[in-house]
Each structure stands twice: as C-alpha cells, then as structure tokens.
Amino acid sequence: MDSRTVLNEENRHNAYIEFKRKEWAKLRANVKLTLSEDDIKQLQGINESLSMQEVIDIYLPLSRLLNLYVSARQYRHAVRDKFLNSEHEKVPYIIGVAGSVAVGKSTSARILQALLSRWPEHPKVALVTTDGFLRPNKELVARNLMHKKGFPESFDTKALIDFVAAIKSGQKLITAPLYSHLTYDILPNKSLQFEQPDIVILEGLNVLQTPSVDELDKTFVSDFVDFSIFVDADKGLLKTWYIQRFLKFREGAFTDPNAYFHSYSKMSEKEAVAIASKIWDEINAVNLEKNIRPTRDRANLILQKSINHQVSEVQLRK
Numbered sequence: 001m002d003s004r005t006v007l008n009e010e011n012r013h014n015a016y017i018e019f020k021r022k023e024w025a026k027l028r029a030n031v032k033l034t035l036s037e038d039d040i041k042q043l044q045g046i047n048e049s050l051s052m053q054e055v056i057d058i059y060l061p062l063s064r065l066l067n068l069y070v071s072a073r074q075y076r077h078a079v080r081d082k083f084l085n086s087e088h089e090k091v092p093y094i095i096g097v098a099g100s101v102a103v104g105k106s107t108s109a110r111i112l113q114a115l116l117s118r119w120p121e122h123p124k125v126a127l128v129t130t131d132g133f134l135r136p137n138k139e140l141v142a143r144n145l146m147h148k149k150g151f152p153e154s155f156d157t158k159a160l161i162d163f164v165a166a167i168k169s170g171q172k173l174i175t176a177p178l179y180s181h182l183t184y185d186i187l188p189n190k191s192l193q194f195e196q197p198d199i200v201i202l203e204g205l206n207v208l209q210t211p212s213v214d215e216l217d218k219t220f221v222s223d224f225v226d227f228s229i230f231v232d233a234d235k236g237l238l239k240t241w242y243i244q245r246f247l248k249f250r251e252g253a254f255t256d257p258n259a260y261f262h263s264y265s266k267m268s269e270k271e272a273v274a275i276a277s278k279i280w281d282e283i284n285a286v287n288l289e290k291n292i293r294p295t296r297d298r299a300n301l302i303l304q305k306s307i308n309h310q311v312s313e314v315q316l317r318k
C-alpha cells in the first residue's frame with residue numbers, strides 16, 4: 001500500500017501488524033545485539049532517565065529491523081550497478097522520526113543513531129532535526145507567526161525539501177541549519193556538516209506532513225524518506241512530559257541570562273507550570289491535533305508510548 005495513504009479507523013487496524021511490548025521484545029533474537037559497558041555509557045549520556053530495559057526491549061529489535069531494511073536497499077543498489085555495469089554514487093538511507101512536541105522524537109532518534117552506527121554495513125549515521133528549518137524569529141514576527149512555532153507555516157518547507165532532495169541526489173557534503181531551544185531561534189552562524197553518511201535520521205514534527213490542498217503539485221518531504229516512524233502517546237501524558245521538560249529547562253538552560261526564557265527561571269514553580277500549561281494548550285496541543293497526529297497513519301512504524309515513556313505497543317505496516 002502507498003505509505004502516504006491516510007487511513008480511516010475501519011481500515012487502519014488492518015494495515016498494520018500489531019505487537020504488544022512482550023511480543024516485540026522477542027524479535028531481538030540475535031546474539032550480536034548485546035550492549036557493552038561503552039554502549040550503556042553512551043546511551044545514558046543521551047538521557048539520564050532512559051531505562052536500559054527500554055533500549056533492550058524496544059530499540060534493539062527496531063535497530064535490527066532497520067539494519068535489515070538498509071542492507072536490503074544497499075543490495076538493491078548493488079544489483080542496479082551490476083545491471084548497468086557502472087558504479088553510481090552512494091545515496092544515504094533516510095529514516096524519518098515524527099510525532100508531537102515532547103513525545104521523545106529527539107531521544108528516540110539519538111538512541112537509534114547510537115545503535116545503528118554499531119553495524120559494519122552502516123557505521124556513519126547522521127542526525128538532523130527539522131527545527132533547523134524553522135523560519136528565524138525575525139521572519140516569524142514579520143509574518144505574525146510567533147504563536148505558531150512548529151505549525152507547517154512556521155517552517156521553510158521549500159528549504160527542507162531541497163535539503164532532503166540534495167541528500168538523495170548523492171551530494172557528498174551535507175550542511176544542515178541549527179535551531180537552539182536556549183535562544184528560541186535559528187543559530188545564524190552555525191550549521192551541522194556530514195560527509196557521505198550511510199544513514200540520515202531526520203527527526204521533526206513535520207516529517208510526514210503533506211502540502212495544503214492549494215499546493216498539491218508540491219513534493220513531500222516523505223517522498224525522500226525510506227522508512228518512517230511515528231512516536232505517539234496519550235495527550236494527557238504529552239502535556240505532562242512537556243511541562244516536565246519545561247521545568248528541567250527552567251532549572252538548567254533558562255538560568256543562562258542569554259536564554260530567551262530567562263525570566264521563567266526567576267518565577268515560582270507554580271507560575272512556571274501555569275505558563276508551560278498555557279503554551280501547551282494554546283500552541284502545541286492545537287498543532288498536534290490539527291497538523292501532526294493526522295500524519296500518523298502514513299508512518300511505516302508506530303511506537304505507542306505509555307507512562308514513563310515506556311512503549312506499550314508497536315505497529316508495523318504490512
């Protein structure tokens with residue numbers, strides 16, 4: 001089935017193979033997939049609250065599946081070159097990670113980056129977040145979009161599509177713009193560079209979004225994504241995770257006088273919770289329902305999270 005087809009409730013159930021956590025965890029069945037002390041250190045560096053059981057039960061089977069997909073793609077390219085009797089440039093495999101603000105896209109993407117780079121078939125795994133393609137605050141202010149950060153219109157979608165198209169054309173050096181949660185803006189003089197990665201993980205709210213009806217002739221970001229993952233959770237949990245992250249930023253990054261939200265670090269916890277709750281309700285929850293969750297059924301795989309970020313169910317497209 002075309003992975004862009006949006007399913008209704010009746011047929012979405014039939015489009016995916018569903019696994020309860022325990023069934024999914026069994027699919028790790030491969031002796032090579034053990035974690036060394038160094039792996040554990042690296043993974044804990046990604047997020048101190050990340051449980052190693054979660055990595056073992058959920059992300060190791062997922063990285064095994066992805067390794068099989070990437071290897072199959074590499075094999076297909078080798079077949080093409082054999083047929084043409086000429087070698088063509090190496091093109092990275094693109095994995096998309098989509099989902100709500102604060103669902104854990106960036107954490108999941110970083111876990112996958114760490115795990116996938118352990119395989120000899122694809123040691124170079126680059127991670128790009130689509131935040132870098134948000135329009136700078138100056139431009140958002142001019143377009144009256146500051147209260148719409150993260151909505152489709154707040155991104156420079158053309159630049160993002162050009163970026164993924166360039167990766168898929170085999171461009172050797174990839175340069176990605178960067179966004180800072182500290183300055184709450186694009187970093188004007190900074191960028192990330194990668195040289196010929198084997199895999200690019202593209203993480204962001206908008207990875208599975210399509211253009212609006214009046215722009216139907218446009219290309220989608222997902223046209224260039226080889227395998228897409230949607231991370232999902234109940235909206236009550238998402239709000240809690242957003243507020244918790246906001247409080248963490250308040251105690252850490254926001255104490256920096258250069259932080260855009262520095263004033264929040266001086267407020268009482270109660271006031272900060274009220275502000276985070278308002279930002280969630282008025283911006284991120286609206287964006288989730290209107291623009292992000294409707295893209296879930298385009299994903300090749302859905303990770304359904306429950307309390308404490310535990311994945312309770314995995315759905316894999318047939």
Ligand SMILES: Nc1ncnc2c1ncn2[C@@H]1O[C@H](COP(=O)(O)OP(=O)(O)O)[C@@H](O)[C@H]1O
Pocket residue numbers: 047049050051054099100101102103104105106107108241244245248308309
């Ligand atoms: N697997 C996980 N285990 C524990 N905490 C997590 C996990 N994934 C995300 N978090 C926490 O949830 C919050 C949101 O995660 P983050 O990766 O920043 O989300 P996103 O990139 O989707 O906005 C952060 O505070 C992060 O530490």
Ligand SMILES: CC(C)(COP(=O)(O)O)[C@@H](O)C(=O)NCCC(=O)O
Pocket residue numbers: 100101102105106131148149150151205279283284
């Ligand atoms: C910059 C973002 C759109 C990116 O989302 P994320 O990487 O956290 O999923 C988001 O963090 C954001 O700033 N949303 C606007 C409202 C707010 O949360 O401040």
